Amino acid sequence: MDTSPKNVREHIARSKFFLQRKDILACLKSLVTALELLTAGQIYGRERIEIDILMEEAVRVLMEQDALKQAFPAGLAHKKGKERELLATFKRVLQALDAVLGKARVEERRKQLAELDELILSGQNELEQKHPMEARKLFRRAADLYGEEPGLLVDLGQRFMLAGLLAEAVEYLQKGLETTPGDQRIYAALSQCHDALGDTEKADEILKAAIRRFGPVEALNLRLAKSALERRSWDEALVNAQLALKLNPQNQEAHRLASAASERVYGDPQAYLREEPRSGSSGTVEIKLDF
Numbered sequence: 001m002d003t004s005p006k007n008v009r010e011h012i013a014r015s016k017f018f019l020q021r022k023d024i025l026a027c028l029k030s031l032v033t034a035l036e037l038l039t040a041g042q043i044y045g046r047e048r049i050e051i052d053i054l055m056e057e058a059v060r061v062l063m064e065q066d067a068l069k070q071a072f073p074a075g076l077a078h079k080k081g082k083e084r085e086l087l088a089t090f091k092r093v094l095q096a097l098d099a100v101l102g103k104a105r106v107e108e109r110r111k112q113l114a115e116l117d118e119l120i121l122s123g124q125n126e127l128e129q130k131h132p133m134e135a136r137k138l139f140r141r142a143a144d145l146y147g148e149e150p151g152l153l154v155d156l157g158q159r160f161m162l163a164g165l166l167a168e169a170v171e172y173l174q175k176g177l178e179t180t181p182g183d184q185r186i187y188a189a190l191s192q193c194h195d196a197l198g199d200t201e202k203a204d205e206i207l208k209a210a211i212r213r214f215g216p217v218e219a220l221n222l223r224l225a226k227s228a229l230e231r232r233s234w235d236e237a238l239v240n241a242q243l244a245l246k247l248n249p250q251n252q253e254a255h256r257l258a259s260a261a262s263e264r265v266y267g268d269p270q271a272y273l274r275e276e277p278r279s280g281s282s283g284t285v286e287i288k289l290d291f
Contacts, residue, residue, distance in 0.1 A: 009050075009051060028062070034058075038051065059076060122138050143175075154173065169189070191206040204227050207227075222254055224240040
């Protein structure tokens with residue numbers, strides 16, 4: 001525990017800063033810490049006089065707050081030698097205030113979640129009723145008010161995607177990706193939207209970003225394999241199909257894609273099953289040069 005005069009003064013200064021922001025709880029916590037350091041340490045001389053003056057002023061300003069006036073009509077003051085008594089009193093006040101504010105925070109949180117649920121359910125109902133403009137308004141309000149709520153932007157984006165509103169889905173999913181890049185669900189959904197909008201290059205780019213971040217993912221590698229096969233990029237298709245098979249050897253779609261790509265690469269649809277596949281007459285021929 002740092003009981004230096006400098007540290008005590010810093011906590012007193014923080015209490016004044018928090019009080020200016022009307023944060024009585026944080027102000028009290030800083031003063032309690034300052035008093036704990038003051039009682040635990042040994043500060044004398046000029047530094048002690050300066051700290052006593054700062055503490056007296058901080059307590060006086062705090063006691064001017066209405067909540068403290070009501071609790072202590074006669075007031076409280078810092079007096080040299082009485083720090084432990086003042087510390088005990090502030091700790092009781094802090095505990096009581098923390099309990100009251102804690103209940104208030106819980107109730108406020110409950111109200112916020114109820115409002116958010118209402119906005120989402122109403123927006124979903126508008127989507128089902130084929131009223132996209134109304135759904136956009138409700139979802140926009142939900143995002144504006146509670147955009148920091150974990151998973152909200154992804155949820156809204158997926159709702160738009162399922163409703164066929166792909167441009168709106170991309171907007172919300174992209175924001176979700178920027179705020180929570182560790183959410184694996186976003187990459188697949190965002191890639192699917194871009195693919196449906198005809199931007200297969202962007203769709204593949206997003207899938208590759210996900211694999212760079214998380215490593216091989218069966219569903220994502222499978223989608224990359226399909227896309228590569230459609231683009232006639234046989235090697236890429238084979239690599240991704242095989243990565244999917246490493247994760248799930250029973251994946252029949254991955255076997256189908258690997259077989260199709262293997263036939264193009266090696267001239268043998270079963271070559272991908274061998275550890276060292278050999279090229280056939282219609283495949284790629286390996287040329288070795290000896291110098």
